[in-house]
Amino acid sequence: MYELTHHQAQNIVDRMMKDIPYNINIMDHTGIIIGSGNNTRIGTLHHGAVKAIKQRKTVEINNDEEFVKKGINLPIELNGIIVGVVGISGEVRETRPFGNLVKSAVILLIDHSIALEKENLKNNLKQEFFNLIINSDTIYTSELINQALTYGIQLTKPSQVIYVESPNEITQELTNSLSSFKISKYSLCIIIQETDKIEATLQQTIGNQYPDAFISISNMNDTISNGLLQAKSAMRVLKGVYSNEKTIYYAKCEFIVDMANLLKNDTRLERLALLLEKNEELIKTLQLYLNCNLNANDTANKLMIHRNTLNYRLNKIHNITGKDPKDILELTELIFMLINRIK
Structure with a gap:
């Protein structure tokens, strides 16, 4: 009663x-x-x-x-x-x-x-199920496999994970889809098992409602926990290095992700990040310089500044961090610094 x-x-x-x-x-x-x-x-x-x-x-x-x-x-x-x-x-x-x-x-x-x-x-039941399948220690028992079917997921088939981070709170409407799971107020995980549905999901489901969201897509994996790990790692690269893109595939940055994970707790990168922490202008300049494949003219044009101003900013980064963005080896350190400052 x-x-x-x-x-x-x-x-x-x-x-x-x-x-x-x-x-x-x-x-x-x-x-x-x-x-x-x-x-x-x-x-x-x-x-x-x-x-x-x-x-x-x-x-x-x-x-x-x-x-x-x-x-x-x-x-x-x-x-x-x-x-x-x-x-x-x-x-x-x-x-x-x-x-x-x-x-x-x-x-x-x-x-x-x-x-x-x-x-x-x-x-709550859906969230408990999601917490289980993103745990790398979880064994796919017959009971869990049957429960997954409730959410349109076949745990015996490989899957891709779409990971979404939005500047605006994600509404319940978007998580009503069976294979969509809310991670936080501003992040979402969508499990896809048919690769031909990736683009449609990105455009129709996410793009229309959350045009400012950042999106990362994993490789196909046997476990969803691996897929989410890949997607989250790719998200760090997207938000750390790219200033003018909203979507990234793990396959595009797999090597960089692996290297960044190895350097995750490197105090030298933490020190570099702290030196530039309060200067968003220099960080955005460095990101766009990378996005333009180190082409100074393109970078200056997209920033709508004179090339001399760009050189001044790049020199300032060199002076503050001790790392020269125009030197390929030292630029590599700056790239990993940009990635590892994203938690």
Whole structure:
């Protein structure tokens, strides 16, 4: 049997009393007041509610008595079971017109609450499943394989992972797709097992709703945990090195990713990152210089600055970090610095 909580009941009372000029009480299935415009009555037994529960019908009380106040009390039924009672205190002839209105509103709010709880349970189960499949220690048991089918995933088939990071909060609508899983407010994982669906997913599902999102795509993998690891690693390269692109495939940067992972805790790169940490202009200049394949003219044009200004910035990077962007070996260190500053 569904049980009303104090929190639900009080929320309903507070909302209804904004529009109705009478005190409203909501009682549980035993007649105990669990929501009221009069806080002192919460936790006490409402005798009018007890009578309404026993008689399974509306009870009107015309006069104040020792344990009851005049008003109208209507049982709340869900699927033939009384889950509570709503009471309106006041003259019966005045409160009667509001009775069924309040009762209907209460039932609607309860139905909404039940639907929300079911949706939350469904989302929690989906999240628990996702947490399992992205754990590299998880074994694909027959039970997990069967559960995956619920989300349109065949764990026995290779898959690709699309990893999305958006500057705006990702809505529930996008995660309603069976194989889409929310990682955080601003990140999402989509599991694809048919490679011909990648482009359509990128354009129709993500591109239309989140044009400013960064997207990385893994290789085909036997496990989803490996796919997500690849996609996240590629994301670091995308956000660290590229300033004018929104999408990257792990296959494009696999070697760089592997090297960056080896250097992940290198204190020398951390030191370089700290030196440039507060100078976004220099970081963006370095990124665009790389994006333009070290072509100074293209870089200056895209930055809309004079080439001398570009040379001044590149020299400034050299002076601050001790690494010359025009020297291929020292530029390599700067590249890994850009990647490893993205966590």
